[in-house]
Amino acid sequence: MDHGSADRLPSLRLCGRAEFLQRLSAFEARLWKAAPRLLELGGGTPSPATVADRVLELSDLYTLDRSAIARGARHRGHLLAKVLYFLCSDAPKVRLVLEELAARNASVTCRGGRFRCLDLGCGCGATSVGLILALAGADVPSVIDVVDSDPANLAIAEAxxxxxxxxAGVDVLVQPREADLLAMSASTDIDLVVCQAAINELPSDGLGDDEPATGAVEVVHAWAQQTWTILIEPALRVTTRPLHVLRNRVLERGGIRVVAPCPHQRPCPMLETPRHWCHEIRRFPPAPMVAEVQGISRRRDERTKFSFAVFAPDAPAAGATPDRPLTGAEALLEGRIVSDALVTRGKTERIVCSTEGALVRLRLLDRERTEANAALATAERGATVRIAGEAKLPRVGPGATVAIAEPRDAR
Incomplete structure (x- = not known):
């Protein structure tokens, strides 16, 4: 496979964020209207209050009794929550990942006349729905291969x-397949593999709390050797730290690189202490009915939370610096902001995962804030940061300059 010719292939183009939100709202309205048919409900469309109750029940399974997920997912009430709440609340996550890739000038390319995506452990189709709604238009017809072990999930995902x-006005062919996601290999005609909230539900060897699912490392490495691979998991510590371990082991096998979120190819520094895990908290307005259900359940939040990893074939060429998109004077530090602004009396701190593979807790005193360094305090979590000038790190003084590249509404 000639990965070196990727720059000559057409890349996926994203619509603007405002248009995506309009599409998501329109899709959600259609989904609620179709719910009685999709879910085989005899009493018509359920109320938002009923959906909120089912959401709370399913959320408790994920946070309190994860061993019950497999049997609970087939419960009709939990399927109701997945279709009428989680489908539209999870769909934007792949859009946010693609925004970050675009901001890094790392775009998924189409190797044939059609864009082809393999959605593994697709559930009710949230990831593929988010992907289709994010595309700029009908200029690239799409084929989505959806794989799940549950035929009920597949039927809903296809619809x-x-x-x-x-x-979205996108010509899309959906090809469902009932199968175990770990039994699937990515062929050379697949442009993108996506897998959201599925690997964490698979059984592990039980060798430790951070151990990834049995067989996951081998399969993910095989996917990533062939094509772009996006893994998205819940932002919980219990689901994210196994993703970090999986990332490390996949990289150790060679022949691939991690494209995002990491600014380096070294071992994940979050694993050095058990209380750390790298997850995203992005401000993103919820779809109207998602917001209504959140209001009823008293969990309203305009923040989308998740963790992710993106892999691609081949290691970067010697001397290349794909993790350093910002240019200018020689940097004292480059990396990715992995915390919110930690504000205490007289200062703001940010934790940065550096291109050297270390976590650095930067400190900016209020009295030393200038126009040149203020961006450190205000940057969005997930932004790429570059610090130059005069600074005695980890203290970012008045002589420092801070440049930021944020993954925001990239196309």
Whole structure:
């Protein structure tokens, strides 16, 4: 496979964020209207209050009794929550990952006349729906291969993805397949593999709390050797730290690189202490019915939370610095902001994962804040940061300059 020719292949183009939100709202309205048919409900469309109750029940499974997820997911009430709440609340996550890739000038390319995506452990189709709604238009027809071990999930995913294609004006062919996601290999005609909130539900060897699912390392490495691979998991510590371990082991096998979120190819520094895990908290307005259900359940939050890893074939060429998109004077520190602004009396701190593979807790005193360094305090979590000038790190003084590249509404 000629990965070196990727720059000559057409890249996926994203619509603007405002248009994506409009599409998501339109899709959600259609989804609620179609719910009685999709879910085989005899009493018509359920109320938002009923959906909120089912959401709380399913959320408790994920946070309190994860061993019950497999049997709970097939419960009709939990399927209701997945379709009418989690589908539209999870769909934007792949859009946010693609925004970050675009901001890093790392775009997924189409190797044939059609863009082809393999959605593994697709559930009710949230990731593929988000992907289709994010595309700029019908200029690239799409094929989505959806794989799940549950036929009920597959039927809903197929209908939902087709619905998303109609809303977005994207020509999409959906090809469902009932199978175990770990039994699937990525062929050379697949442009993108996506897998959201599925690997964490698979059994592990039980060798430790951070141990990834049995067989996951081998399979993910095989996918990533062939094509772009996006893994998205819940932002919980219990689901994210195994993703960090999986990332390390996949890289150790060679032949691939991690494209995002990491600014380096070294071992994940979050694993050095058990209380750390790298997760995203992004401000992103919820779809209207998602917001209504959140209001009823008293969990309203305009922040989207998740963890992710993106892999691609081949290691970077010697001397290349794909993790350093910002230019200018020689940097004292480059990396990715992995915390919110930690504000205490007289100062703001930010934790940065550096291009050297270390976590650095930067400190900016209020009295030393200038126009040149203020961006450190205000930058969005997930932004790429570059610090130059005069600074005695970790203290960012008045002589320092801070440049930021944020993954925001990239196209």
């Amino acid at each position: 939902a993805i087709r619905m998303a294609g109609e809303v």
